Amino acid sequence: MSTTLNPTSRRTQAGTTEPAWVRYSLIGVALTFMFLFLVLPLAAVFTEALRKGVDVYWQALQEPDAWSAIRLTLLTALVAVPLNLVFGVAAAWAIAKYEFTGKAFLTTLVDLPFSVSPVVAGLIYVLMFGAQGWFGPWLQAHDIQIIFAVPGIVLATVFVTFPFIARELIPLMQAQGSDEEQAAIVLGATGWQTFWYVTLPNIKWGLIYGVILCNARAMGEFGAVSVVSGHIRGQTNTMPLHVEILYNEYQSVAAFAVASLLALLALVTLGIKSVVEWQHARDLKARTD
């Protein structure tokens, strides 16, 4: 972009860009690929949902089972996201602000849930809390149900969304260093004041970014939740699981109606993400100017 302000830009660009026909063909191929693989599936969700008209669409969303799935999904995200937020901030503070042995290993461990298959993530909680599991007999004796119940769904969701916020914050806080915090402490601020007035404003965009990605995954998780849920209609079905059940029962319109809510969530997530990136870039620019 900046080279266009340069009077010699035309000549310098000649060596660093392609002939027009190459440029336009590359853009064309890239956009066609994006259209086929991203735009079409997204459009299909909404068209399939509205295939039988708006009335049928609204009716599908007003099913009691759909509502209980929506409530459970919101509840799950409402527990999982704050837990991982507190963890993310604590882990980023410990890893970015101090030097200690085993730091690189700890950072790798934080990333671990990303590389575990969602199905395996669900399975490990079945092995812990299921009837055959480690705590199974004890839980049964005390009449506590975790697997095939809401706590299991929340646990599996916490596992798969575990690294999201920490992962955003660790590199950000490492890049910022701890000079500002040290100055605050030397000037007499308490640790909490330092975090609240110095660190938090510096990391707020990264924090929001991590939270919305964590939330999107928490609400959309399928594999891990599917293993621990038991698929009890109206009780242990999250929205993605409800979509699966409706789809397998050939209630295509109803399945896509619930799916369209999740697709809207994805679009809102992408929208917020773009705004956050833009704001963050503006803040960075304001600071360097």
Place this chain on the structure above:
Amino acid sequence: MALFSLTRGHRPARVLPGFGITLGFTLTYLSLIVLIPLSALVFKTFTLTWDQFWAAVTGPRVMASYRLTFGASLIAALINVVFGLLVAWVLVRYNFFSKKVVDALVDLPFALPTAVAGISLTALLAGNGWVGQYLEPLGIQLAFNPNGVVIALIFIGLPFVVRTVQPVLEDTEKELEEAATCLGATRWQTFSRVIFPSIAPALLTGFAMAFARAIGEYGSVIFIAGNMPMVSEITPLIIIGKLEQYDYAGATAVAVVMLIISFALLLVINALQAWQRRRTGAPA
């Protein structure tokens, strides 16, 4: 830091409070949510004899699922390398209408729940779908067979390649390309000898990440795969199948195999990223 370390010997003093509590909380939470449950998997495996374990992880249906999972993941990740590089290149180097929207849309597979992606791709590619109805008369079937698995995995893996290559491409120095042109290189020579080597580590990292994600993927694949035993059954589905038959030990054995492969890939990705950092001198 230097000022304080003078008073307390060689180790720099921890001026900032909260090290104990944040590290303690991090380790406790990590253990409770991740490490202890994962160890349950390993301990459960030890209840099997070696022969039982081997039989569980090398049954014909399981072997067929490995071939499909790894084969489809490899093909999808390779396709993603080609198109991911192309999309990243177009987004960094050229200006065109709707560029910002396209850029934001790249992350759609991260944000869209996998089950939604699965039913939507199936609806498109099934015999009566928007795309499927034109392909079926030509004898091309993309849904309910291994082709569908590859397509779902391309969708899932695309952002990994684009988002690892894009920042590196943004940082490449135009001066090098100008120098190459001045020295008489054609544009293609400049790309293959100057630009490509500098983005190769990022491309490889993106490939490994897309591949690792594809191997574990479940939600988007099961709708489009058709899930026929020996033909289009992925390994995560084998685990679910064994669980539904209350074969916990068998499910665990296959899960351990997947977990070991995930660990290996995680180490490879870490090594690739370290290599990339050394190459570019910047955090990747």
